[in-house]
Amino acid sequence: MGTKVKETQVAVIGGGIVGAAIARELSKYKVDACLLEKEPSLGWGITKGSQGLVHGGIAYLSSRIVKRLDTELDLKSFLMQELNVKERLGFVGREMFFELAPLLNAKIVQCGRMMVAENQEELDTLKMVKEVAEENGIEDIEILDRQGLEEKEPLINPKFVGGLYDPSEGTIFPLEWVIAFGENAKDNGVNVLTETEVRGIEEKRGCYLIKTTDGPIKAEYIVNAAGLFADDVSAMIGRDYFSIFFYHCQMLVLENKDYISHVVARLPQPGHPRMLIPTTEGNILVVHTMTRETNKHNLSTTRDGLSDYLHNIPKDLIPTISPRKDMISSFVGFLAFNTRFPEDYLIEFPKKRFVNAVICAPGLGPSPAIAQEVVRMLGDEGLELVEKSDFNPYRFQESRFIDLSSDEKNRKILENPRYGHIICRCEKVSEQEVVMAIRRGAKTIDDIKFRTRAGMGRCQGGFCTSRVLQITARELGVSPLTLRKKGGNSYLLRSETKTLNAP
């Protein structure tokens, strides 16, 4: 849970990618800060269910095409409009991700994005996107003919006549980065408080008093990075001038049997994100359905959602994909927007020393830039920003054991034999990696899963769950009965056997 805090200078509410990035940014300065997150781990809100894309310029520009359908402007004029906050920060943020990757030891794969056209009209649209991109300083965009498509993606549906390629698109595993930002922030002095939900905020004598499920916290400044619940938090200070509206997206995770190596996308249509994303871990992510939703707690997939498009989107792009056979998993993600600026971010101070850092989709790529911007704005608002001389930008994180060379593996096993005990067959995770995750603060099975990948493979924990429970119980010195899958009451086990005679 973290040390009990009664007072702080800056309280960041919400431990998603934005909150965590802001926390890290704040930790560069001699500022007392805390990060408040209601789940047992960072990033389990919108971040967890996001697509993992760190967009290149083309993605932003081509997504404008969808919005254009509501306006009277011709395509070119529409595309030529000035970059909004989101887009501006997106361009900067992307660069920062690549700079941060070696510092935080977090992975970003520059897979590139290939957009495909089924006919001349679509191809012309893509050509125009390229022109606008170049006028905005985005280089290296290629227009591809049929052969060009096949060279990049040999299995692409024969019906596509050409396309466009943007090499700058990247993919990440979002939770890895939230954890990285959070750990580095903590190493540099930020108090990271998980399972701490904000219930109310009062103003008292030029300060904010935040009421949490773990006691009150007095803060001078508040950053509202509460994602899906940002409107609720803003309303707590009487500023309910916007609400969060969002889409419930059912995502499929398919095995990538050498199907794609780049993001493959068609021109976006309203409600039809027609895209296949190669994840950093060798799978394919598909956004299957996108429906307007009002229940923020609805994380359920639906029968229609899993079946309707099951054979459509993936097969439309890569006909050899067999969604039923190749499916590993499915989950729900949210694409959220704010009513104040439905296309853009809402980063402003509705009250003194309280900043709404409300973003919208896409939010991953821009996040480090958003963090910089918000902290700069806090400085303008009066927060004294004196750089720390001992700020440590490095976060140590071992590579996955299985990815090491033989010699490195054997060296590690000599140091610690637990590396030699592989407990997850599908993802080849060693016992010691599970132990390390627990030592870094993982207490739930899902947290261990996201950090180590144990349980994320084709058998979905069939072999390793028993072992992970044993190891976790041993390391934490608790009974396996106290271990949870995620937050709340998600206990995995109910009772011991041989308790028939218990009252």
Next chain:
Amino acid sequence: MKKVICIMCPLGCPIEIQLKGKKIIQAHGNKCKEGITYARKEIFLPGRVLTTTIKTVNPDLRLLPVRSDNEVPKERLMDCMKEIANHTVRGPVELGEIVIKNVLGIGANIVACRTLS
């Protein structure tokens, strides 16, 4: 009239038995003689082999798989389970060794299904 599903072969014949006291006066539905034999036993003396686990003090094998060496009357299964839950076994125990003699006096022993060091 009693109904029984024979389990002697995959056919699984549903057999209807007419009883007069303890005598079978009519049987109907079986495709072979084994069915009657099975039905008679199942109606008058239904028994089941009980297989379960028993607690041990051995940290490497916290539960020892055990079985009844004879059939247990079907209606006493849960009583046996409760009795077994009261016991803890200390090794060494050999495969086949009795760990609870004549459990609840019903005529079956609980024996170990593997060795316990």
Next chain:
Amino acid sequence: MVTKDVDLAIIGAGPAGMAAAITATESGLDNIILLERAEDLGGLLNQCIHNGFGLHYFKEDLTGPEYAERFIPKLYSLGIKVCLNTMVTHLYSDRSATAINKEWGEFKILAKSIILAMGCRERTRHGIGIPGSRPAGIFTAGLAQRLVNVDGYLPGKEFVILGSGDIGMIMARRLQLEGATVKGVVEIMPYVGGLIRNEVQCLHDFNIPLLLEHTVTEIYGNDRVEGVKVAQVDKGDIIPNSERIIDCDCLLLSVGLIPENELSKEAGIFLDEQTGGPVVDEFLQTNIDGIFAAGNALQVYDLVDNVTLDGEKAGRNAAKYVAGVLKRGPKEISVVCGENIKSVAPQKIVGFDKVELALRVQRPLENVDLFVGNSHKRYRVISHTEVIKVSLTPLELKPYWESGKLEASCHER
């Protein structure tokens, strides 16, 4: 890097692997390594504490652990090198492999022959696409069996079990015996998925409702399972307005086994879509010389007795292979699945001796005429869970060498 040069490497020390190791040794091989990822020998036998094992092989009614104990002491007494807690991570077409354990770290295996005995994994919730939330309390039946029988924990108090295969029914009984309540076993087919014996002794005995032609259409619960929605189906299609909710805190899935063949694929071994395992000849040899497959990694078996026989066959033949005496001809007969046949192994016949085929049918059949080529057998009943064995002599096989094709089919009279 440590390198192990062996005559035979066996991947998996469950019933197939153990039988293969013993038989290979008895057939004359002495440099054998048996690689097992778990903490002990026996594979899933250790957690299958119920009886019903060995009825054919030993003519006795044994529990899983007792069955395993018929092989384990012999293994050790024969001096076979056993590596526990050892995970094979790569397999290559040149019969080399990489494995990891504490003693040798990441080490290389160079084998003159290999037997694949990795068994199966269970189909998961996502594998069948059950919609709903992702709470704690959803387990495959095999994982639940391990938690209950080895670790000693009940993963829930009120269960719904999807799938009436033997493992589902066995677990239904096990849970009731340990004081939990099973509210229903849900089965999509109009017939039970396992043995009648289990239907009676696991479901009827405990008054557990069996819902045939039903399936689970949704899972509820935020942190923990709170209930499942169950609907009636007609030939696989959900009947509208037939849905109702069953409150429970745990859903067990017994929805199918998948032969575990990632290593096989990596080595370039051809797999059969019907069995899910490697394409093999009657020697259980795959398309790669010297690599054999046995047990559940080859196809989903009904009885462990058959798995043991497979292991023995593979062990014998691996020994012959290493000795250079595994005789096969230049021609080959492909065995194909005809009417009502779901799968058959071996899929190829290449040798000169008697051949034994193992078949599965697509659905339960009564008064069956089974044809394999011209050979004809009659059965009063064939269950879809059974593996039917049919033997063919060289004389019976003679006519098929020319066409190279032998069909197995069956129909109800």
